[in-house]
Amino acid sequence: MEFKSRVIVSLVVVAVLIVAVFAIQFIALNQEVSTTHGEYRLDETFTSQDLIYGSQGWAPYASKIPLIPGGNVDSDQFYIMFVDLNATSNLNSTFPRVQVDYIFTGLHGIAAFHVYGYIQGNGGIQWTNRVEGAGANGYYVTNDPKPTTALNGTEAMEDYSQVYFKVANTAGVSFDDYGNNTYFMRFGKAGGGLNSLHITTNPQVPTGQVTNTSNLAGTFFVNFTGDRTQNDFILLVAVNGAIESDFSLHLKSSVPD
Amino acid sequence: MSTSLTSRKYFLVYEISFLSLMAALVYVFKTYFRTPIQLPGHTAIFWVIPFIIGIGITCKFGSGTYIGILSGLLIGFIGMADTGPLKVFEYVAMGFTMDVLSVVFRGYLTNIAVGFVLGSLGSFAKLIVNYSITGAIVTNANVILVGIGVAGATHLIFGGAGGVISSIVLSRIQHIKLPTRILDKKKTES
Numbered sequence: 001m002e003f004k005s006r007v008i009v010s011l012v013v014v015a016v017l018i019v020a021v022f023a024i025q026f027i028a029l030n031q032e033v034s035t036t037h038g039e040y041r042l043d044e045t046f047t048s049q050d051l052i053y054g055s056q057g058w059a060p061y062a063s064k065i066p067l068i069p070g071g072n073v074d075s076d077q078f079y080i081m082f083v084d085l086n087a088t089s090n091l092n093s094t095f096p097r098v099q100v101d102y103i104f105t106g107l108h109g110i111a112a113f114h115v116y117g118y119i120q121g122n123g124g125i126q127w128t129n130r131v132e133g134a135g136a137n138g139y140y141v142t143n144d145p146k147p148t149t150a151l152n153g154t155e156a157m158e159d160y161s162q163v164y165f166k167v168a169n170t171a172g173v174s175f176d177d178y179g180n181n182t183y184f185m186r187f188g189k190a191g192g193g194l195n196s197l198h199i200t201t202n203p204q205v206p207t208g209q210v211t212n213t214s215n216l217a218g219t220f221f222v223n224f225t226g227d228r229t230q231n232d233f234i235l236l237v238a239v240n241g242a243i244e245s246d247f248s249l250h251l252k253s254s255v256p257d
Numbered sequence: 258m259s260t261s262l263t264s265r266k267y268f269l270v271y272e273i274s275f276l277s278l279m280a281a282l283v284y285v286f287k288t289y290f291r292t293p294i295q296l297p298g299h300t301a302i303f304w305v306i307p308f309i310i311g312i313g314i315t316c317k318f319g320s321g322t323y324i325g326i327l328s329g330l331l332i333g334f335i336g337m338a339d340t341g342p343l344k345v346f347e348y349v350a351m352g353f354t355m356d357v358l359s360v361v362f363r364g365y366l367t368n369i370a371v372g373f374v375l376g377s378l379g380s381f382a383k384l385i386v387n388y389s390i391t392g393a394i395v396t397n398a399n400v401i402l403v404g405i406g407v408a409g410a411t412h413l414i415f416g417g418a419g420g421v422i423s424s425i426v427l428s429r430i431q432h433i434k435l436p437t438r439i440l441d442k443k444k445t446e447s
Contacts (some may be wrong), residue, residue, distance in 0.1 A: 006361060010374040014413055017381060021409030028402035094399050191291050206403050225400055 031094050033203045034257045041087040041098075042169070042253040048243045050168035051079035053157050055148070059114055059236055061128060061194075062187040064160045067112045067238040068140060069132050069210060077148045078112070078238040080157075081168040082183075085233045085253040089223050093256055095203035097223035098233055101252040104216040108146040109241015111249070113139040115222040116185075117197050117230035120175060124162075124186020127230070129208065129222075130194040137199045137208030139220045146242035161187040167234065174232050183234060196226025197233075203256075221256075268323070271435045272315045279311035280327035283348070287332055297404070298384060298412035302419040304328075305376040308352060309423035312359045312375075313366040314435065321359065321379070325352025343394075347386045354382040367428035369421045376420020380412045 001009075057076025058064035064073040067080075089096030104111060117127035130136045157163055164182040167173050172181045187193060198208030200221050207225060224230045237249065268276070286303040307328075312320045329345030355375050362371045388405070392398045 003362070003365060007368075007370045007374065010358075010361075010378070011370065014374065014377050014417065018410050018413055022406040024402055025404065025406030028399055028405070031399065091400070095403075096400055189291075191293075195297075204403075206400070225404060 029204050033095055034093060037099055037254040037256040040252050040254050042083070042085055042251060044083075044169060045248055045250045046081060046083065046168050046237075047249075048079075048151060048245065048247045049153070050081045051151060051237075051239060051243065052081060052154055052166065052168070054079035054151070054154050054238075055240075056080065056157065058160060059128070059131065059238070060157065060160050060163060060165070060185045060187070062161050062190040062192070065131050067114070067131070068110060069136060069138070076240070078110075078240045079151050079154060079243060080236060080238045082116075082165055083235040083237060083251055084167045084169045084172075084174050085222070085235055086169075086171075086174050087253045087255050088230050088232055090255045090257065091229070095206060095223075095256075097200070097203055097206075097221040097256060099219060099221055099254045099256055100235065101219050101254075102141075102217065103250040104141060104143070105248045106244055106246035107141065107143045107216060107239070107241070108244070109142070109148065109239060110145065111141045112236075112238040113141075113199060113220070114236040114238075115197050115199055116183075116234040116236060117224055118175060118183060118232040118234060119228060120177075120231045122186075124184040125234070126186055126188070127193045127197045127224070127226075127228075128236075129197045129199050135195065135207065136210055139199050139201075139211045139213075141213055141215065141218070143214055143216055144241075148240050149242045149244070151243055159185075161185060196224050196228070197230070198223055198225065268315070268317060268319070269435070272317065272320075273323075275435060276311050276315060276320055276323050277327055279307035280324045280331065282307040283324060283328035284331040287328070296411045296415075297408040298380065299415045301376070301380040301383075301412055301416035302422070305351075305380055305416050305419035306423045306426070308355055308379060309366065309372060309375055309420055310427055310430075312355055313423070313427040313431065314433070318356055318360060321352030321355040322349060323352070325349040343390050346390065347383045350386040351379045351383040355379040367424050367431060369424045372420035372422075372424025372427075373417040374420065376423065377413045377417035380416025380419070381409065384409060384412045 055077040058073040059067050066073050067078050087098045115129050116125050163185045200208035201211050222233050283304045290303050311324045325348035329348030333342040333344035358375050365371045388401050392401050
C-alpha cells in the first residue's frame with residue numbers, strides 16, 4: 001500500500017473511532033435509571049445549632065472557593081455544617097450515586113449544598129465538587145431572603161486546606177481515622193480534586209449541573225466519576241440570611257439500586 | 258553476528274540514555290503540567306511528544322515501548338497515579354502502538370499527518386487500557402462509558418495535535434545523529 005493510502009486509511013480510522021466513542025456514550029447514557037433504593041443510611045433533622053462553623057464566605061479547598069457561584073470569599077456570610085451521608089455509590093447500579101432527600105423549614109436566605117469525598121487510607125479528604133467555571137455543579141435553595149443574623153456559639157474553621165472538621169450527625173463520623181471524631185481535609189495543589197465529584201438532579205447526567213431552586217423539599221444525587229472509589233460522601237450545607245429558632249433541615253440519604 | 262548488525266538490532270547505551278530522558282520528560286509533563294482546560298486527556302498534547310521524538314531519533318522498533326515502560330513505572334510509583342503500578346500498562350500500550358505505527362510509516366515520521374496518526378492512536382490506546390483497568394478493578398463499566406465520548410475524542414484530537422508538534426520538531430532535529438559505536442564507525446568508513 002502506498003504511503004498516501006496508508007495515511008488516508010489511518011485518518012479514517014481516527015474519524016471512525018471518534019464517531020464510535022460518541023455512539024457508545026449515547027447508548028450508555030440512555031439506559032434505564034433505577035428508582036428503587038435500599039434502607040436510608042441517614043435520616044436525621046438538623047437545626048441552627050448544628051451550623052457550628054462561620055460566618056464565612058468560602059468552602060474548604062486548596063484555596064478558598066466561594067460557597068455560591070459568583071460569591072465573594074471575603075465578604076459573604078454563611079454558616080456551615082458538615083453532614084456525613086454514611087453512604088457511597090453502588091457500583092453495580094447502572095448509574096451509581098447516592099440519593100439525598102431534603103426538607104427545609106424556616107429558611108430565609110440561601111442554602112448551598114456541596115459534597116466532599118472520603119477514601120479510606122488516603123490520609124485525608126482531597127475531592128469536592130467544582131463550584132464555578134466549566135464543569136461546575138452544585139445545589140442551591142433560595143427562599144424568602146432576609147439579612148443575615150449572627151449565630152451564637154459558632155467557630156471559625158481553623159484553615160481552608162488542611163483542617164480537621166466535625167460533622168453534625170448525632171452518631172458522629174463513619175470513619176474515625178484520627179480518634180477525635182473528625183474528618184481531615186488534605187487538599188494540596190489548587191486545580192486538583194475538582195473533577196470527580198458531582199451533584200446532579202438527573203442520574204443520566206453524572207457530571208452534574210448547577211441547580212438553583214426555591215423548592216424547600218427536594219431530591220438530588222451525589223456521585224463520583226473518577227477512577228478512585230469514594231468510600232463515603234460528606235455534605236457541606238451552608239446557610240445565610242435570617243437563621244432563627246424555627247430553622248431545620250431534614251436530610252435522608254439512600255443508595256439507589 | 259557482526260557488530261554493525263548488533264548495533265542495528267539492539268539499543269546502544271547512548272540510545273538507552275536518550276530514551277530514558279524522554280521517559281523522564283513524559284513523567285514531568287504528566288505530573289507537573291497543568292492547564293486550565295477542563296477536558297480529560299487534553300494533556301496528551303504534551304506527553305506524546307517525547308514518545309514520537311524518541312522513536313524518530315533512534316529509529317528502532319521498541320523505542321516507544323521502552324519509553325512507555327520507564328515513564329509508566331515513574332508515574333505509577335512516584336507520580337501519585339490513581340491505579341498505582343498498573344499505570345505502566347497504559348504507557349506500554351501507548352508506546353507499543355506507536356512502535357507498530359512507526360513501522361507502518363517508516364521514514365515518514367516528520368510528516369505531520371503521520372505525526373497526527375501516531376499521537377492520536379497512541380493516546381487512544383492509553384485511554385482504552387486505562388478504562389479496561391479501571392473498569393475491571395475500580396468502578397463499573399457504565400460510569401466509564403457515560404464519559405467515553407468526550408474523553409475518547411479529546412485523547413484522539415489532543416494526542417494528534419501533540420503528534421503534529423512532534424513531527425515539526427522532529428523535522429528540525431532529525432539531522433542530529435546519536436553517537437554510534439567506534440567499531441561501527443570504522444566499519445562504515447572502511
